[in-house]
Amino acid sequence: MGKPALPQEVMLFSSILYHDESLAHKAVDALKALFGEISYESGPIPFDYTSYYHKEMGSPLFRILIAFSKLVPRNSLPGIKRATNTIEEDMVIDGRRTINLDPGILSLENICLATTKPYSHRIYLDEGIWAEVTLMYQKDAYQALPWTYPDYASQDLIGIFNELRGIYKERSRCRAA
Secondary structure, three states, X not given: OOOOOOOOOEEEEEEEEEOOHHHHHHHHHHHHHHHOOXXXXXXXXXEOOOOOOHHHHOOOEXXXXXXXXXXXXXXXXXXXXXXXXXXXXXXXXXXXXXXXXXXXXXXXXEEEEEEOOOOOXXXXXXXXXXXXXXXXXXXXXXXXXXXXOOOOOOHHHHHHHHHHHHHHHHHHHHHHX
């Protein structure tokens, strides 16, 4: 029989999808106010995988990915997703979202995103929030799964997550020492 144990804390990150760069900066400031210091911020990455958000947010769209210095418990994801939804709601202009925030957690074994949408491969967490394992670590790199969104399966984002994994691994070692 296995004995239950609390898992190691994980790295919190958020993707910010935007059209207006000034609103992206405002979103970053709001995220920092909630989750603390940022340890990583990517440059803008063109988001041209779908036109799904164009009517609501405009085009062209870009993404930045930020990661936070403070590690978080894995079970904090529902509260984090609800908080990022509030930021999105606070930044609505004329009934339209101006940003899309995708918070997630990075562990040595996977990348997990929070979502409000159920699906066959998502696990219900709490308070209307599901978790999706979006990438898994295998063969020295994060790998896409059959359901991984094309942008998260891109070499740009996988490269960023592999880099963040190295930062997280070092930080985890320092905390354990």
